[in-house]
Amino acid sequence: KDYELRQYETAKWVSTVIRGESQKEAMRQGFWKLFHYIQGKNEKEMKMDMTVPVTCLVKSGCTDFKVSFFVPFEHQDSPPQPTDSDVFVEERKAAAIFVRSFGGFASPEKYAEEAEVLARALRNRGQPFHEDFFYTAGYDSPFKLFNRHNEVWYFKK
Numbered sequence: 001k002d003y004e005l006r007q008y009e010t011a012k013w014v015s016t017v018i019r020g021e022s023q024k025e026a027m028r029q030g031f032w033k034l035f036h037y038i039q040g041k042n043e044k045e046m047k048m049d050m051t052v053p054v055t056c057l058v059k060s061g062c063t064d065f066k067v068s069f070f071v072p073f074e075h076q077d078s079p080p081q082p083t084d085s086d087v088f089v090e091e092r093k094a095a096a097i098f099v100r101s102f103g104g105f106a107s108p109e110k111y112a113e114e115a116e117v118l119a120r121a122l123r124n125r126g127q128p129f130h131e132d133f134f135y136t137a138g139y140d141s142p143f144k145l146f147n148r149h150n151e152v153w154y155f156k157k
Contacts, residue, residue: 002121003100005156010094012076013055014038015068016087023065023108027056030067037087038069042080048072053137053151058111060132096156098122098129099137106150111136115152128157 016033018026031054038048049072057066071079071089079089100118104110115134122129137151 003098006097012071012091013068015090017066019064026065034069037082042082044080046080052139056136098154099151101151103148129154
């Protein structure tokens, strides 16, 4: 099967928007801003565990990239507020999401290619989805070499 349909519950994510950089550079900058947040750059100076996936919102024809970490379950009710003005906590509403998984090291080009494969499969099956944006989702540290797990997500209409 080329994809699966998942139901995600409402959840909080900590995010930052990087403007006018390449997707690769936006991911790098965004990752470090969010990593500093979980390392204590927040109002409670609280350290939190790193979670997966790390997502990146990619919008058609747009050079703004929103990079996000999932807020750990134990902090979902009241995540500490970021002290970096570029970092914010957002609540993503429950949603049905079409997911395509793939292995290897994912580049922006590879994510775009996999998103196109997913979009084509959804169109072929008459599945309505929001075509103007997709999320990339990475699950592994850059140091993991084998059995890597990456995903692209389209939201069901």
